[in-house]
Amino acid sequence: MLQFSEEKMAKVREIIARYPEGKQKSALLPVLHLAQEVYGWLSSETMDYVASLLQIEPIEVYEVATFYSMYNLKPVGKYMFEVCQTGPCMISGSDDIIDYIKQRLGISVGETTPDGLFTLKTVECLGACGYAPMMQMGKHYKEHLTREKVDQIIEDCRKQSGQLN
Secondary structure, eight states: OOOOOHHHHHHHHHHHTTSOTTOGGGGHHHHHHHHHHHHSSOOHHHHHHHHHHHTSOHHHHHHHHHHOTTSOSSOOOSEEEEEEOSHHHHHTTHHHHHHHHHHHHTOOTTOBOTTSOEEEEEESOOSOGGGOSOEEETTEEEOSOOHHHHHHHHHHHHHHHTOOO
8 A cells, every 4th residue: 555654744734735625636636746756656556546546537637638648647767868859859859869769778668668768759749949950868858969968878877877888
């Protein structure tokens, strides 16, 4: 049975308190985000736990978690490459960058490398069209991507994790 620490439960109570009485469902997005921070991804058990905290039906949580690309419904790597695949990035070569990352890491979109380091995900517009092709890694944008820049990003991530290949 999942259970947040008392510190995280205090945060949940703080989030719920932002909304009018009886409107605790409005806290769903930030509580899901908190759950993903704690558990790394949103399993059905985690989503059921969030539903119980907010006193809503589990299906209401599943509907939201499956709609937004920011929620991970399976374990992801330490480094998640979220490559923009909308018009401006595609015109600037994001399809080629996605194919190169797939080839370089030996995974398909939605997969994680066997060592657990990298996950490749495609996303809709990240709002940085002038810097295309681009991807997001956590809180950071990687812009004007080329094969050489992708190689450097992968190498830097491996160095940070202590796994040089």
